[in-house]
Amino acid sequence: MERHEFIVDAEDEGKRLDVFLAENLEEYSRSYLQKLIKEKRALIKGEPGKNRSPLKEGEEVSIEIPEPKPLEIKGENIPLEIIYEDGDLLVVNKPQGMVVHPGAGNYEGTMVNALLYHCQGKLSSINGVIRPGIVHRIDKDTSGLLMVAKTDQAHRSLQNQLKDRKVTRVYRLLVHGVMEEGQAVIDAPMGRSPNNPLKMAVRDEGRFARTHITVLERFEKYTLLEARLETGRTHQIRVHLQYIGHALVGDPVYGPTKAHFSLEGQMLHAKTLGFLHPRTGEEMEFDSPMPEDFQKVIESLRRDKTREEE
Structure with a gap:
């Protein structure tokens, strides 16, 4: 049994219990959480809540997630x-x-x-x-x-x-359009899209989400960026960049449907990861190069840019 506990803060006061839990447990669908609430697995100040129960600042909210039904997930000899x-x-x-x-x-x-x-x-x-x-x-x-x-x-x-936002997560990404500002902080709350439960969207009533953006290189129609996550909401970088008008190249969900550069996926790479070792407390940071396909696209754009400048 997995148990999650929360304290309602000022910005969440008045929210329904099911909405609050869906925003704080993005890995579960709202309909699934509503089912658990009906089964009296969600408590407000120790008492079973209802889907529509309004929350007050300072209240303790908890929910028990039952163990998943037994499934035999087999190990496979896949290279890592x-x-x-x-x-x-x-x-x-x-x-x-x-x-x-x-x-x-x-x-x-x-x-x-x-x-x-x-x-x-x-x-x-x-x-x-x-x-x-x-x-x-x-x-x-x-x-x-x-x-x-x-x-x-x-x-x-x-x-x-x-x-606690102590993990360093730095991404490389290529977006549509030329971003004029050298740096930007995208501070836009996020929640599930009201039109499509499989998508996320910027919403006033959503959870706090912040992304730090730095321009690395500009091309004629694209910009190479570095993104640092302060929070880690589902699809955060993709949604935030779409929100400011610079959708991710190769993203069929939040970007143009037309394919670019014959890509099979989006141009988003989790390049740097840093954290404290859980046992020793040692500071650890790791870096990985951009994938070959990503690098080829950038090199092609650089060549085009050089020809234009000649």
């Missing part, structure tokens, strides 16, 4: 690019196109399948059988660095560092 490994954790460079953990209709070929084989099942159990060891994730079509916990103690430490 392991950047670092010890008895507590791994740092893995995920290729574009690989799903992080199994989901409905997709129980093979994921990073979890590869990790179970590599680690011989020795992964943290906090996130259940579907997501053993997975502390955070990146989208299927995003490449780059992920930290994976082998022990429950390591998992809790890394999870708390994420919650």
Whole structure:
């Protein structure tokens, strides 16, 4: 049984219980959380709440998530690019196109399948059988660095560092349009899109979300950026860049539907990852080069830019 506890702050006062939980537990659908509320698994000040129960600042809210139904997730001998490994954790460079953990209709070929084989099942159990060891994730079509916990103690430490915004997460990305400002802070709250539950959107009543942007290089119709996450909402970089009019190149969900550069995925790479070692407290930081396809696109744009300047 997984238990989550929250304290309602001023900006969440008046929100319905189901809305509050959906915003704070983005990995679960609102309909699933409503089902758990009806089963009296969600408490407000220790008493069962209702979906429409309005919340007040300072109230304690908790919810119990039942263990997932037993599923046999098998280890598979899938190559992994392991950047670092010890008895507590791994740092893995995920290729574009690989799903992080199994989901409905997709129980093979994921990073979890590869990790179970590599680690011989020795992964943290906090996130259940579907997501053993997975502390955070990146989208299927995003490449780059992920930290994976082998022990429950390591998992809790890394999870708390994420919650306290002490984890360094730096991305490289190519966006549509020429961004004039050298730097920007995108401070725009996010929640599920009211029009499509599979998408996220900037919403006034959403959860606090902040992304720091730095321009690295400008081209005729594109801009190469660095993005530093202060928070880590689902699809945060993709939604925030679309919000300011610079959608991610290759993003079929939040960007133009027309394909660019014959890409099979979006041009978003989790390049740098830093955190404190969960057992020793040592500062650790890792870096990974941009994928070959990403680099080829940038080099092509640079050549075009040089020809124009000649």
